[in-house]
Amino acid sequence: MKIILENWRRLALLFLILLLLFLIGNWSQKKAETSWNVNAGEADNSPLSDTEENDKVEGEKASEGLTLQSGVGEEEMAVVDIKGAVHNPGVFTVPSDSRLHEVIEKAGGFTAEADTVQVNLALKVWDQMLMYVPKKGESADIISSTAAPGTSDVKKININSASQSELTELTGIGEKKAQAIIEFREKNGAFKTIEDLLLVPGIGEGILSNIREDISL
Known part of the structure; x- marks a missing residue:
């Protein structure tokens, strides 16, 4: 009799354990389904779906590319x-x-x-x-x-066409040196370079350096 009673107790305990496990499993499944439905609803209610979001990103990149290209060239x-x-x-x-x-x-x-x-x-x-x-x-x-x-x-003085009075406006060039410049170009032709002034009697490196920025050919 004691053995039978002990077996019933064990069966009852095992039944309770199985029932508890079943209830816990059922509750977990329902919670998971509820959570999934909520997330799905939020995704559906979002302003842009994944595809739309990707399209937006690609569009923004394309727009930026066009903006950059418009500045090139x-x-x-x-x-x-x-x-x-x-x-x-x-x-x-x-x-x-x-x-x-x-x-x-x-x-x-x-x-x-x-x-x-x-x-x-x-x-x-x-x-x-x-x-x-x-x-x-x-x-x-x-x-x-x-x-x-x-x-x-400031207008430069053209040493190939300037008059005597114009040449005397240059630093260090008096009437005699101005006349020497005119005589030199009449005899030898137009000056080809600024340095050709050094061929004119009375004009040296010092004078040329002072007037170089004020003359032209």
């Missing part, structure tokens, strides 16, 4: 007026880092009458630059209505 330009002994005088727009020979090419190149010795083809151009290409026998410098950056608007 922008180049500062200079408007240059060229006159004189070129085939097609006129106004030309070129990149601001261009040299004079590039503008002359745009103007059709030199004519047969052009005095190319007086033209510095390596000169860097600037915006609103006015250039005159002289013909042979003319004494003309490149003229600029707006001075190049970093330079002054």
Whole structure:
């Protein structure tokens, strides 16, 4: 009798344990389903789905790419007026880092009458630059209505065409030296370089260094 009673107790305890495990498992499953439904609802109610969010990100990246590309290739330009002994005088727009020979090419190149010795083809151009290409026998410098950056608007004295009174405006050049300059160029032709002034009697390195920035060819 005691053995039978003990077996019933064990069966009852085992039944209670199994019932408890079943209840706990059922409760856990319901909690998990409730949590999943809540998360799913939040995802559905969000402003953008995963696909829409990805599309938005890709669109923003594409927009940024277009913005960056729009800035690429922008180049500062200079408007240059060229006159004189070129085939097609006129106004030309070129990149601001261009040299004079590039503008002359745009103007059709030199004519047969052009005095190319007086033209510095390596000169860097600037915006609103006015250039005159002289013909042979003319004494003309490149003229600029707006001075190049970093330079002054003070007109330089052309030693190939200046009068005696104009030459005397230079530091250290009196009437005798001015006359000597005129006689030298009449006898030997136009000065080809600034340094040719040293060939004129009475003009040395000291005087030349004082007037170098105030003269032109």
